[in-house]
Each structure stands twice: as C-alpha cells, then as structure tokens.
Amino acid sequence: MSLFNIGVRALQTNQVVLQTTGNNIANVNTPGYSRQTVALQNLPGQFTGSGFIGQGVQVQAIVRNQSDMLTRQATAAAAVSAADAARLQNLQRLQDNVFSGGDNGLGAAINDMMNALSDVVSAPTDLAARTVTLTRMDETATRMRSASDQLDQIAASVQSDLDTGVKAVNDLASQIARLNEQIVRAQGSGKAPNDLLDQRDQAIRNLNQYVQTTQVPADDGSLSVFVGNQPLVLSNTAATLSVGDAPDFPGSGQRKLFFTAAGGTAQVLDEQAIGGGSMAGQLKFYNNDLEDARNQLGRMALGLTQTLNAQNHLGLTLDGKTGGDLFQPIALKDAIAGAGNPSGASAGIGLAVADPAKLKASAYTVTFTAAGVGTVVRQSDGVALSFDGTTGNTLQDVLRGEGLTATVTGSPQAGDKFLIQPVHDAAGQMQALVHTPSQLAAANSVNAAMGAANTGSLQLVSLQALSNPPGATVPVTLTFTGPNTYTRSDDPAVPPALPTTYSYVSGQPISYDSAVPPTGWSVTLSGTPKKDDTVTVGDALAAGDYFQRDAGNAKAMLALRDAPMFDGAPLSDGFASAMAQVGTRTQSAQFAAQTSSTIAANLESDRTAVSGVNLDEEAAKLIQYQQAYQASAKMIQVAQTVFDSLLQTMG
Incomplete structure (x- = not known):
C-alpha cells in the first residue's frame, strides 16, 4: 500500500504542477499576472529496521514569482515617465498650435503689420498703402485673439484630462480598498491569494499612471497607499481626490489637487509632493507653462496696443485731426485679494500700464507685513522686491519699475495678500478700431x-x-x-x-x-x-x-519695430523670443520624457524578467511535468499489479 500511496500522492502533486503551468501559459498576456510555481516538499520518512523509508511528495505552496523592490521601482519610474509624457504632449500642442512660425503665424502678422508702414512712409497720401497697413493691424489683432482662443482650448482639454484622471484615481483607490479586504480574509487560510495580490499590484501600477504613490504593507496583508503625505487608501477605506481653483486666490485660474479623507474636509495637495503621474505633469503644464504662455501673449498684445496707440495720438490724420486709438485700449483687471485677508473687501489694488517697455511676462504676489510695508514677488523668476512705504520705496514705486501704475484703495493690513495678473487676459482683448485709411495719423x-x-x-x-x-x-x-x-x-x-x-x-x-x-x-x-x-x-x-x-509720424511708428520692448528685445522680435522660450521648454521636456521612459522601460523589463511568463520555458516544463505525471501513473499501475499478484498468491 505504501507504494500505491506514494504513486497517488505523486500523481496528485504533478497534476497540480501541470495545472499551474497551464495557468501560466493561459495568462501569458494578462496584465499584471505574476508567474506562479509550485513549491514541493517530501513527506517525512517512516522508520523501519533498515532506516527511514520515504512517504512521497506533497505540495507545500503555490509561489507567486515577484520582487517587491523591483515592483516598487518600476511603478515609481512609470509614474515619473507618465508625468513627463503628459507635460511634453501639451507643450507640443502649445508649440504647434500657438507658437509656430511660418506665414500663418502670429509673428509673421506682426512683422507684416510693421513693415506695411514703410509704404505709408514712402507715399503718405496713398490710400491703398494706408488700407494695407490697417488691414495688417486688423489681421494681427485677429491672430492674437485666435492664439488666445487656442490657449483656452488647450486649457479646457487639460481640465478635461484632469477630471478624467480624478475619476480614475478614485475608482482605483476604491478597488484597492476592496482588494485589501479580500486579501485579509483570504490570508486567514495561511496561504497567499496570488491572483488577488496580482490584481492589487496592477491596480497600484494603474494608479501611478495618474498620481505617484508610496505603499506601506501592514501585518494583516493589507497595503496602505499614500499620495504625498496623505493616505489615499488605509486598509479597506479609500479617500478621494478632486481638482478645483486655488483656494488662496479664488478666480486666479490656477488649478490645485485636493485630498478628502472619508468624512473629512478637502485639503490642498502640494504639487511637488505629488511627484509623478500624468496629473502631476498636467498640473505643472497648466499652472506654469500655460500661464507663462498667456503672459507672453498678453504682454505682446499690451505692448503693441499701448505703443501704437500712443504714437498715433502724436500724429495728424489726412483730415488734420489728432490721431485716435488704433486698437481698443486694454484695461487691466484689479489685483485679486487673498481669501481671508484681514482687511476683508475694503482694500484693493487697481492697475494700469505705466510703461509697456518695462512690462514683464509675469504675475506678482503682494504680501503686506504692515500698513504700507511688504514684499512683491515676481512669479516668473521668484525675485522679491521689498517696499517700506518711504518716499521712493512705496508699493506704487516698486510696481512702476515693473511698468505698472498701482492705485491702492482702502488700508491694507498686515497679513493681506494680493495676486496681480496684469497681462494674463490681454491677448483675448486685442481689437483693431481704425478701418478708414484717412484716420491713420501718418x-x-x-x-x-x-x-x-x-x-x-x-x-x-x-x-x-x-x-x-x-x-x-x-x-x-x-x-x-x-x-x-x-x-x-x-x-x-x-x-x-x-x-x-x-x-x-x-x-x-x-x-x-x-x-x-x-x-x-x-x-x-x-x-x-x-x-x-x-x-x-x-x-x-x-x-x-x-x-x-x-509721413513723420508714420516713420516714428515704423521705428517702433526696432525699439527695445520685450525684456530689451525689439518689438518685432517679441514673438520670436516667446516662440524660442516655448521651443526650449518643449525640447527640455522631450529630453526628460525620453530619459524617464528609458528608465521606466528598463525597470519594467527587470520586473517582468522575474514575474513574467516565458512561453518557451513553460512549454519545456509542461513536457517535464507531463512525463512525471505519466511516471506517477505507471507507479500506481505497478503497485496495482503487485497488489493483485499478492492477492492471487494469498488466495
């Protein structure tokens, strides 16, 4: 009977091994599946006078082949790669749709407009030359508004992607919480639920495509998942994420990621703490790259409008009248008061353009530490400019150095904050006013x-x-x-x-x-x-x-083409400078995306080398275990024959 029992155990064991191998082959293309192997152990031998005789084999465990360290590294690298790829994709859209060169670009329209003035200088009474110039001005304004609309469309697309990402993150967090609960119950049997563990790891990898997370295992088999320093999943409980306006300055257009624990209140997540994931790349693009692009276009619109209007005012039309505005004057919106300012709504800062040549493509944060005392921080480069309220060093003096005229209303108090976005929306407001050739003050x-x-x-x-x-x-x-x-x-x-x-x-x-x-x-x-x-x-x-x-005034207008305007660059080179800046960012983002993608691919290759299914290897094992199964069956047959012979002899 011992030989028969050994054969039966061997047959059953090899059947499990064959089933596991077949399961590996069946799931070769299943995302997140980890190759499984059967751990075997021999049964303790039975003592006889001649020594211990083996009792056969049994299955010790179904082992899930994976490395926690490689899994964490590959997941984190994939999150960084997703962030870089998302930012690069949007920068390329920005470069292709807004800051592109060629005859149809905004830069060509500006240059054509300024160059058309040369014909007016040569023939000031030629109505055709004047008409062409005004047409070029209208075309420039139209392309400027079109560029602003393109920025709005890109912003709406990114917002849609963020909303989709938030929904996916919340769904995956809930899925991980449910899997935690199932895994804790299953591990009560003392054996690892391999398939559930694979599903949880895959859900975490999917989650890291949107936001980078860290995982902390618990003794009961559950896994806590953190975004930044906030727990997105604790055991079988999941928090939620959302996207909304920056709470410090409502209406600023800045987007923030919010964390809400179960039964708690929403808290802003620091973008730097998020790390990787497509949502991190999208937020960086939306709040930094896209904002800078708006400021670049807005400054160009304000510079062109202010300088050409001012110069036209200094000339005479063909009717002998003072020249008027060539473009609709662009009014700057007031500074945005910080939420919870001690002064409430009683204090404010009104803005106007003092010198278009000094304007910066930037927003500013004004912080008061006392009445008339504080700091202005230029957001584009982080430069801090202090003011103490003394003669020559007031808030108005500091902003005048930035090309702005500030009008402070009320009495700002210590702790008050204001956000100044002087050029943010200017491009969408550029509109040509003069269409009658005689009204050009040449x-x-x-x-x-x-x-x-x-x-x-x-x-x-x-x-x-x-x-x-x-x-x-x-x-x-x-x-x-x-x-x-x-x-x-x-x-x-x-x-x-x-x-x-x-x-x-x-x-x-x-x-x-x-x-x-x-x-x-x-x-x-x-x-x-x-x-x-x-x-x-x-x-x-x-x-x-x-x-x-x-044509003296037309000549002065033409001279504006080469006048220093945008950070010292000529007016005609303003768009080229902005295009170069966006191009540099895109090139840098492309290099970062390529590097992070290579790192992520290499780490994923290392992970799959441990966890992945190799069909050639599994096919070889299938033959090996098939032979072992057949041998086990033969052992049972031999035992049956021996047993039958014994019975016949005894009979």
Missing part, C-alpha cells in the same frame, strides 16, 4: 523749416512730436551763434541780459519738454551751421496742407 503734428538764408551745412535728420497738439512751445526758432551753440526764440531775454546759449552736437536730438508727460517736440540735426543760421519748429497745421504729404 503726419507729424509739428514741422521744421530751415532758414532761407542759411549758409552752413545744417540738415534735418528727424523731427518727433512729444505731444499733440504740441502746446505753447511752437513756433520756436533756433538761431545758431556758431558751429556749436544756439539760442531759442522762446527764452525771455530782457535787456541788458543776454539770451541763454545752448550746446549743439551734430546728430544728437534737441528736445523741448515742458511737463510730465512730455509736451513739446524733439528735433535731430546734422552738419555744421554758420552764425545766424536758423531752424524754426512750428505747428504743422499752421503750414497749410503740408501735413497731408508728411
């Missing part, structure tokens, strides 16, 4: 005439109005007393006092400013004058219809 509001009796080599290089009308500062006659000096006819000279003498340097502008903002004109002369040579600067309207053929 002519200077002042003119200059060389004296008819001049004998020197004096020549007029340029003439620019600083205000329109130029005020009481015209006409003014400059009379040269020598090659390097002159007097002005508007100086009150009461005999016997001598008139004031001014220095003249060829090629350097001679300006007359009487107020702030400037009122007057600026003239640049070249050459060497002789004594008694004169230049008279007068009101253009007083010189007949000459202003209709003048």
